[in-house]
Amino acid sequence: MSDKIETRLFVSTDLAAGATVGLETGQTHYLKHVLRLGPGARVALFNGRDGEWIAEIDGIGKGWTSLTLKAQRRPQRAEPDIWLVFAPIKRARIDFTAQKATELGASVLWPVFTERTMVERVNTDRLLANATEAAEQTARLSVPEIRDPMRFEALLEAWPTERPLIVCDETGAGTPIAHVLSEPPFKGGTPCGLLIGPEGGFADRELDRLRQSSFVTPVSLGPRLLRSDTAALAALACWQAVAGDWTMERPDGLDL
Amino acid sequence: MSDKIETRLFVSTDLAAGATVGLETGQTHYLKHVLRLGPGARVALFNGRDGEWIAEIDGIGKGWTSLTLKAQRRPQRAEPDIWLVFAPIKRARIDFTAQKATELGASVLWPVFTERTMVERVNTDRLLANATEAAEQTARLSVPEIRDPMRFEALLEAWPTERPLIVCDETGAGTPIAHVLSEPPFKGGTPCGLLIGPEGGFADRELDRLRQSSFVTPVSLGPRLLRSDTAALAALACWQAVAGDWTMERPDGLDL
Known part of the structure; x- marks a missing residue:
């Protein structure tokens, strides 16, 4: 032994x-x-x-x-309640998104089909396998919940309106992300969601629908175009750093 | 035509x-x-x-x-001056690091061999090809400079001491990254560097050497263990969002 x-x-x-x-x-x-x-x-x-x-x-x-x-x-400890809603992308990069989002502490991974999403099916078992492996390898104490994919309109209908949804707006019309996250309601790690569009961006009517939703806050991720997987991870990292649990010291040893 | x-x-x-x-x-x-x-x-x-x-x-x-x-x-515009110094990792993930770091606006990519770095050679032509392709595809107006790899000690000797170096300290001993970036000398996008260690972490004597360097600021990336490629991208995204050019509105149209 x-x-x-x-x-x-x-x-x-x-x-x-x-x-x-x-x-x-x-x-x-x-x-x-x-x-x-x-x-x-x-x-x-x-x-x-x-x-x-x-x-x-x-x-x-x-x-x-x-x-x-x-x-x-x-011991178990409380983890941030941050949902990542993302338009699915092709296989290697969706695996990657599930792995990295798990390391970065997403509590829920929720695929959404938008008008310009090029992928038609999502293998949620595979998403869960990637998330589980990432949690096992990086000392996380939980595995993100994998939600069943939904169409854009249905997802907005189903969204719990008391939960703020940060939308990474690739048109650049949003407020710089760190400004938004350091103010209420986001400051301090309020449970919320991050929505990332597909490679081709949201359609105009989708952007209109988002801007009309009371729970949506559009944010900007700077002057360079980001691929959607990069945007998802960048937004999650910013959220953890400015509003989430990266604002605290690391609570326990991690030489695993 | x-x-x-x-x-x-x-x-x-x-x-x-x-x-x-x-x-x-x-x-x-x-x-x-x-x-x-x-x-x-x-x-x-x-x-x-x-x-x-x-x-x-x-x-x-x-x-x-x-x-x-x-x-x-x-028109050309000024871009942030942020160097990413990273311990090289195996092929798919080093390609990925070069691509994502380019999207996230790194001005220099500089591989460093630390004691626990498991990779012995770096193909800098391949790094440049990945960075160039990412710049071409994501509307960036420049390509990061690729520096020749150096050993850890030589790199610290060669480091321009007036340039602050943020070290992502996986022992958790650093200050939360957003706190550091929102204060001088980092606030406002002062030219600086980000150093990410290898998967196994820095050796103790490397950490001692870093802590003794006047230009080093150790930061923490939260309570979950991150793979080194994830840490590199997360730190770059946080830098851009809190200190770099993500703090500004997007200056020009990007429907490319």
């Missing part, structure tokens, strides 16, 4: 001292055949609710792993 | 009304065989000094294109 923590895994079951946890086929394959772990090896588990736990493998077989929880390694 | 601008290309020659410009083999191949353009077609050219010009193809042959400059489309 070693004290080394071999990897971090996201699980859905409750985590508490002494509990036994089973893993499914995919994670078992990873532990057994990729990392070549056996009984006695230790991994860290997190579920987005109960913090991070050290777990020891009791047994590992064909498609199953059984572990016992030893001790809590980090 | 059409009024449509078919593409944007970066060139090194001077640009002025009525001048004739020649393109080399690679760009000719792109115009002739990828875009299938011929005499009369119009493209936009920029060189980082003279703004963006509309140019009409006069002739296109085997390995050469001749164009005449018609009119300036956008």
Whole structure:
């Protein structure tokens, strides 16, 4: 038995001292055949609710792993409530968006089909797999919720109007993003959303619809044209830095 | 002859009304065989000094294109002076870093080899190609300068000490980035640098060396662990939003 923590895994079951946890086929394959772990090896588990736990493998077989929880390694902590709503893009860059948005602390990833969105389907399982892997690899204690894609109009109809929505307006008509984020209602990390349009931009009628929505604040991301994946990550980073939890010191050790 | 601008290309020659410009083999191949353009077609050219010009193809042959400059489309404007110094990472993610950093307005890309950097060589031609393509595609009026890679110690020796260097300190010991950027000397876009460490972090002696350097300011990028490419882009976006040119309204039309 070693004290080394071999990897971090996201699980859905409750985590508490002494509990036994089973893993499914995919994670078992990873532990057994990729990392070549056996009984006695230790991994860290997190579920987005109960913090991070050290777990020891009791047994590992064909498609199953059984572990016992030893001790809590980090407590759960509150995370910013920032939804990223984005027009889906082609495969490599949507994977990338899911990974990076997870590192940057998005709480929800929500694809939206706008008029000029060139992608017609979104594989939400793949989005979740990318988000989960990014959370496991970068010490995050939760995995963003992946919402089912919606059409632009339906999404605005369904939007909770008490939640402000920051729209990255590629026409440059918006207010500089840091100005907006350092003022109410955004200052201090109020739960909100970020909406990023497709590569070709929003259609005029979509922009009109957004500007008429009481919960929308258009922002500008500067004088250079950004690809939509760059805009999503830049806006998220700015939000965390100016309004979110990057305004605080890092609360616990991260030499994982 | 059409009024449509078919593409944007970066060139090194001077640009002025009525001048004739020649393109080399690679760009000719792109115009002739990828875009299938011929005499009369119009493209936009920029060189980082003279703004963006509309140019009409006069002739296109085997390995050469001749164009005449018609009119300036956008004037050159001052761009932020922000150097990105980063530990190189493996191929797909270093390409990505060069592209995204170009969109986010880095003026210099400078690879640095730290103790824990896992990559031993950097293809600077490839970095430049990625930066150039990103500048062409996203309406930027310049291409970042690509510096030759240096070892960590040599880079700190060579660093112009009057230029502040913001170090993204993954130990969490730094001050929150938006706090630092909204105060002197950074506020208002003072020329400076951003240093991002490798995936494994800086070695202890490297951190000591940085903390002893008068020009270094350590900053924190929040409580979640970021991959180094994510950290580079997040820090650049924060710099532009809080201290750089994202604090201004967009100065000219960008429907390119």
